[in-house]
Amino acid sequence: MAKKPRSVHTCSECGYASPKWLGRCPECGSWGTLQESAAPTKAGSAAAAAVSGTAPAGLTPTTPAQPITKIDATASHVVSSGIGELDRVLGRGVVPGSVVLMAGEPGVGKSTLLLEVASKWAQQPADDGAGTRTALYVTAEESAGQVRARAERTDALKDTLYLAAESNLDVIFGHVNQLKPSLIIIDSVQTMHASGVEGVAGGVAQSRAVTAALTTLAKTTGIPILLVGHVTKDGNVAGPRVLEHLVDVVLNFEGDRQTSLRMLRGIKNRFGATDEVGCFEQTADGIREVPDPSGLFLSHRGETPDGSAVTVAMDGVRPILAEVQSLTVDPVAKSPRRVVTGLDSNRVPMVLAVLQARAGERTNDKDAYVATVGGMRITETATDLAVALATWSSLHESPLPPKTVVIGEVGLAGELRRVPNLSRRLGEAARLGYQYAVVPDGEDLQVPGMRVAPCSTLREAITAVAPRRG
Known part of the structure; x- marks a missing residue:
């Protein structure tokens, strides 16, 4: 009676x-991740020799190792996708x-963006x-038909853009052999099936096998x-x-369904930094790249309104x-309210408390509504000064000077602390x-076309903008 083949469970x-x-x-503490698979029948000659303590013989390599200076540099050159933000x-x-x-989450626009990438790619001349x-x-x-309708709506119809509605990986490889494309887009990897x-x-086994096969295809053919x-x-x-270990780059396409803004962030990148951010806007005609996103977060009124301050946030x-707005009104209930949108809901009340304790502004008997413009979310502390001065402007019904930007972190003692990348x-x-810029003291900054006012305390920052109001 033949023995049953041994099996091994791999995490x-x-x-x-x-x-x-x-x-x-x-090893890693994950639950339900051990999958059964057939164990190897024989150990390799090199591995067996290593276990027995003898020198492994090894196999003759088909391609000998080369000096790194002899490697063809064209194998690592980059090709523009046609979309600058990507x-x-x-x-x-x-x-x-x-x-x-x-x-990315469902409906955020991944398929629309990649269809736009394929269209731009098909417009560029071949190498x-x-x-x-x-x-x-x-x-x-x-x-x-659905993809064709979206391509027609977004003006992505091109003769050299080929479409295949297929989930069998073997059939997809057949399309690649026939067309010899220079770019392949798979939507999505979780719906592909490997025979x-x-x-x-x-599933775990299918997703891993599909990704490994596609990675091998890319490395052997040079097709991205x-x-x-x-x-x-x-x-x-x-x-x-x-999956994240097999691929070269992992991107996260994120955005709030309540706004049209979309952000593309790098989680892993073997060819560049992971702190770059791409900005896009979801429109009725598809995904539009936004090379200058600051305009989306600033009000377009001619005069600076009361309770408004402009700051500069770092995304990567x-x-x-970004514009921070604050509205202070008489309280409806006995206890004043603090409503925060787009900012840290725990830090804004702290800044308002410092504004009262260290600058003498009465905030504890007012309802305060603090928000960012355009649906932007800011979590860094460099916006503290903007929150404080916007609230001061609302309390006194006096706008900040025009063309003024304020940057700085506010401490509990009322001091202004330096922020990175100032x-x-x-x-x-x-x-x-x-x-005109109001910033924390401590750096000798010379910015062409801008007058910089360094301040060491919140009270000094208020003094720096108060004489220039109106």
Whole structure:
């Protein structure tokens, strides 16, 4: 009687192997991640030799190792995707043979953005100068008619943009062999099915096998592949963590459904930094890139209103001008209310308390409504001074001087503390026409076209803007 083949249970999160099933992985502590698979029948010659204590013989390599200076530099050059904001996050463009995983909540616009990428790609001339590039868009979540209708609405119809509604990975490889595209987009990786692999589409085994096969395809052919990925309720990439390890770049496309703003952030990037941010706007005609997002967060009124202050927030390494508004009114109930939108709801009441205790402004007998303009969310402490001066402006019904930007963290003692990247923030404000800045003391800043007023306390900052009001 033949023996039953041995099996091994491997953790999909960390790769820990166990001869029997365990509910919790002893290595990483994850629950329900051990998946059964067939154990290898024989150990490799090198591994067996290492276990026995003898020198491993090894195999003759088909391609000998080369000096790093002899490696062809063209294999690592970048190619523009046609969308500047995407190139910014990727690190100047798309690297041939790279695999990019873009994750995001349902309905945020991942498919629309990648369809726009495929359209822009198909408009650019080919590397050999003959004709234009060819892009293959594979969809398994929608029908070909649905994608065609969206492409017509967003003006993405191009003759060299090919569409295939398919979920079988083998058939997709057949399309690649026939078309020889220079870009492949898979929407989405959780809906693809690999033949010969157990499990349903979207499961641990299938997602891992599909991603590994597509990664091998990209590395062997030099074709860049963009994958759409689902996210969990926590906002993380769905599926085993091995997906993030297999791909070269992991991007997160995020946005609030109540606003049109969309942000593209890098979580992992083997070819560039992960602190770059791309800005997009969801419109009726598709996704539009916003190279200068500061205009989305500033009011377009000619005069500066009461209770308004402009600050500069950092999103990664990108400075963005934002407007903070504050409204103070007589309380409706006995206890004054503090309503905060777009800012830290715990820090704003603290700033209002410092404004009263250290600057003598009565805030404890007023309802205070503090919010950002345009749906922007700011969590850094550099906006403390904007909150304080906007509230001061509302209390006195006196606007801040025009073309003024305020930046600084407020301490409990009423002191102004320095913030990082101050020179970059002021440079962005000067580029947009702001001429006066109130900042914490401690740095000798010289910004062309801007007068900088360094202040050490909140009271000094109020004095710096009060004589110039009106």
